Amino acid sequence: MTDKKNLGRVSLFLATLIWGVSFVLMDLTLNSVPALYILAIRFLGAAVILLAVGARELKKIDRGYIRGGVVMGVILLAAYCFQTFGLPLTTPGKNAFLTSVYCVMVPFLYWFIIKKRPDKYNVIAGVVCLAGIGFISLDNHFAIGLGDGLTLICGFLYAVHMVICGAVVEERSPILVSMLQFAVAGVLAAIMALIFQPAPTHIPVSTVWVLVFLTVMSTALCLSLQIFGQKHTPTAQASVIMTFEAVFGAATSVLFYGETLTLRLVIGFLLTFAAVLISETKLGFFRKKATAASAKETITTESETVELNQTGGNNP
Template sequence: MSEHKETSILARFASPLIVLATIIWGSSFVVMKNSVDVLPTFWLLAIRFTFAALVLAVVFIKRWKVLDRQYLIGGTVMGFCLFVAYAFQTFGLEQTTSGKNAFFTAVYCVIVPFLYWAIAGRRPDKFNILAAFLCIAGIALVSVTGSNASAFNMGDVLTLIGGFFFAAHIVAVAKYSEGRDIFILTTLQFASFALFSWIGVLVTRPALTPGVFDQSLIFGLAYLVIFASCGALLFQNIGQKYTPAATAAVLLSLEAPFGVFFSILFAGERPTPLMFVGFALIFLAVVCSETKFSFLRKKRVDKV
């Protein structure tokens, strides 16, 4: 297949791939919750991304001829941002519910414009500021969730920090993917992520419970490696490369409602009315920040 034809196909399916990634991530919050309850965080991340890197390295072995210093730098930066994001998200998941973890993670979509301002000097407009206030209001309401989790806790704080680094990862992907093979870049991202995770294992030396690798955990890890990593994260990187930033951000925000949907369906979580209002405000903040409600203004012009 020629490079031009491959690019055309990837561009055509970029948006559907992002949506598919959000569905996979939504379901993975429940799997992550079950896995992190029995496996220490750094062990979980190290195993997951070591095998993910190996799988992609073998699948795309013919592409390695393009490897150079810039690929190594880009893959390392992307891997570091993603490692810190996942570490905080996973530590947060130990102390909060999978549904709240999913929604607080989605705040990265609102953070992105402000991070671009800090890096590129592009000041956020009134829509970005409005989105920030909507997001804060949504977080306040989500924290009041009755018997499920009655207060804003440390797990939520850790998840929000993870959300910031997910935003940093989005910025890094946008910067380093331009003009480069996204498959090799993603493989290097996974490899550097695995390296940082093994360093975390060596530093913290978490103890493993004897017999922890039972059938249930092995199937959970396999799902995280094949679908949530090799599949969803690769789909995200492809989507970001070939989809306009505003469209990609809105599509990626679908991860949150899918996360809550699967948490309710499989984990028995019981959302409250206030939680739904908070979720709606956070989602509205994402739409406001990334689309500036341009679709509403276009409809008004068409009516005239």
């Protein structure tokens, strides 16, 4: 069991690392392949891979699977479109951090849908997140750039996708649901690509390998790693690990993309990261530490009292 827990944590870290690197790879790929063609290749390729993995479970597919797969596929494609079209208009690091705000948005969406009020940690996270977005995106005229704006819409759609995913996946195979949503997103992306964008005439070999990486590693493998990792890792720990996707994205952008880190951008990144941590963990780690310290102090005090009683202590 301990080995599975450790492997679960490693799986989540690996998934976040691959996703973080993918922000820069996507930006580079857009130089030679139109966005919709990239999405079509990624989603259809991932659907085929998951079809091979979950072939034995195909008999489980019913109307519920199909309905959920269609809804999730449409929303997933919309989110990726906003993210991918926003990426060339901003930087991979900003794109990564602004995308991560979906974690903060989810509780407020639940409030809107099922009337469940966000707790105080969600509210605090929302305020901190807004401050982080301001430092990252607002210019001297307090306006948000087009690329950052598109990325924020992407973050909202990811939050919607997560809420719907929670309802669809319940008592259903995650592999089958993912396969169906990838298939729907891939087919729609291919149709839109043929209608709205010119087909790429020359794709460099290096770009082909990047597309293979994005399809196999960033889409199909990372999903499997996430599912396995979350199954064998406590929710609070899994949430903390998943927030590092934005950190890896920003680090890769600085190291390999040449993004310049200004003080204002660093503050924005730190605030956004803190907001996600607050929303996902509710500062459980610090509260547990405080509880443990209080318990230790109580035990020490009781031990001293017993010792004083045994030796006469300060009795007159």
